[in-house]
Amino acid sequence: MKINGQRLIDDLKNLREITATPGQGVTRFSYTEEDRRARDYLARVADVYGFRMETDAIGNIRIYPPESKGSTIIGSHIDTVRNGGWLDGIYGVMSGMEALRAFADHGAQTDAALMVYAEEEGSVFGSTMTGSKFLTGKYGKADLTTLKDEQGATLKEHLETCGYLSAGNDNTDFRMDFSSVRCALELHIEQGPVMDAEGLQIGIVDTVFGMHVLEITYSGLGNHAGASPMIGRRNPMSAFGEAAVVIEKAALEAGHGVVATIGKVVASPGGSNVIPDSVRFTVDIRSNDDARTNETVETIRSLAKEIASRRNIDCTIRDAADSSAIPFSRNVIDRMAELAEEQGINYRVMDSGAVHDTAMLAPYTEAGMIFVPSINGRSHVPEENTREEDLIRGAQFLKDFIEAFK
Ligand code: HGY
Ligand code: MN
Ligand code: MN
Numbered sequence: 493m494k495i496n497g498q499r500l501i502d503d504l505k506n507l508r509e510i511t512a513t514p515g516q517g518v519t520r521f522s523y524t525e526e527d528r529r530a531r532d533y534l535a536r537v538a539d540v541y542g543f544r545m546e547t548d549a550i551g552n553i554r555i556y557p558p559e560s561k562g563s564t565i566i567g568s569h570i571d572t573v574r575n576g577g578w579l580d581g582i583y584g585v586m587s588g589m590e591a592l593r594a595f596a597d598h599g600a601q602t603d604a605a606l607m608v609y610a611e612e613e614g615s616v617f618g619s620t621m622t623g624s625k626f627l628t629g630k631y632g633k634a635d636l637t638t639l640k641d642e643q644g645a646t647l648k649e650h651l652e653t654c655g656y657l658s659a660g661n662d663n664t665d666f667r668m669d670f671s672s673v674r675c676a677l678e679l680h681i682e683q684g685p686v687m688d689a690e691g692l693q694i695g696i697v698d699t700v701f702g703m704h705v706l707e708i709t710y711s712g713l714g715n716h717a718g719a720s721p722m723i724g725r726r727n728p729m730s731a732f733g734e735a736a737v738v739i740e741k742a743a744l745e746a747g748h749g750v751v752a753t754i755g756k757v758v759a760s761p762g763g764s765n766v767i768p769d770s771v772r773f774t775v776d777i778r779s780n781d782d783a784r785t786n787e788t789v790e791t792i793r794s795l796a797k798e799i800a801s802r803r804n805i806d807c808t809i810r811d812a813a814d815s816s817a818i819p820f821s822r823n824v825i826d827r828m829a830e831l832a833e834e835q836g837i838n839y840r841v842m843d844s845g846a847v848h849d850t851a852m853l854a855p856y857t858e859a860g861m862i863f864v865p866s867i868n869g870r871s872h873v874p875e876e877n878t879r880e881e882d883l884i885r886g887a888q889f890l891k892d893f894i895e896a897f898k
Pocket of ligand 3: 569580581612680
């Protein structure tokens with residue numbers, strides 16, 4: 493039973509146009525106009541096929557064929573980073589939809605359901621995998637008001653504005669019921685260089701990296717850029733510059749695939765002729781071994797504090813996000829490998845440096861992920877791309893695995 497590959501590619505090209513930054517990659521943040529337009533697109537497709545579409549209080553979407561009770565969850569996300577790529581997340585969502593349509597087109601029954609996890613990127617609230625963290629109880633009612641966007645608006649306010657959470661609703665339990673779930677699957681682009689470099693067609697994910705995000709704020713003495721002598725300055729930007737170099741060195745010295753990234757820096761007030769009074773920056777630290785990740789986190793935390801005290805700068809550090817390294821189900825991995833062998837596919841079992849919602853579900857149900865190559869290993873950038881034949885092969889493999897995994 494073949495999927496309709498051209499239909500999948502057409503969907504992805506249509507959805508690529510739903511962006512707040514046309515011509516500069518895809519920017520589709522959760523709970524925005526672009527998010528709503530993408531949801532409407534899914535609703536139109538579901539409607540044509542008579543699939544049920546439900547949105548929960550956090551904005552997670554479930555799409556079921558009429559006969560399905562959702563024992564197989566096919567998931568991914570539709571939100572993006574700023575100026576991101578056209579495939580991250582949405583490829584897995586539309587491939588899952590294509591699998592459901594293929595079953596329907598061929599009159600076949602399936603017990604699979606599509607899950608669109610809300611706010612996976614954390615672009616709005618700074619914490620990745622938000623929707624799946626509510627589904628698995630890692631986040632609860634308190635986080636509706638502790639998670640805030642850059643302007644200080646809470647997740648609760650966004651959900652009420654979108655109509656997902658009715659005002660005053662005492663919906664204290666956002667967890668999904670896993671009692672009838674057999675497995676959770678996700679198809680995704682690799683977002684790294686391995687598959688493209690090795691000419692692989694399918695990646696079978698073994699472990700999803702754990703990640704810990706520190707938000708460090710250096711506060712010094714704001715002042716005039718010209719009239720303030722260099723001696724005696726308490727410049728948080730200089731402290732940040734020193735921290736950036738030692739943080740990179742700490743990750744390199746940790747080895748074993750540990751990565752650390754400073755991706756966001758905000759100087760305030762941010763004038764070129766003003767010594768900033770504060771500089772706030774994030775450090776995203778990951779590896780496939782929690783002990784190593786935590787060791788690197790603590791090394792970075794103490795380095796940041798040492799720089800601050802030596803420079804007479806105040807330093808506050810907030811733990812903004814935290815998730816463990818997650819191994820996927822050995823049974824799912826082995827069965828995916830069997831299918832790839834049967835189909836003569838060039839595959840490899842590999843880790844994922846990117847985090848994914850399906851990893852959040854792994855402690856509650858058998859779970860696994862399938863990768864397709866990213867050209868030149870680029871992702872989270874407008875240049876993100878994958879060959880159409882790889883996109884179609886990945887979606888076909890997902891559909892075949894749903895059928896084979898009895
Ligand atoms: O950051 C990640 O790994 C994912 O793209 N949210
Ligand atoms: Mn991403
Ligand atoms: Mn993603």
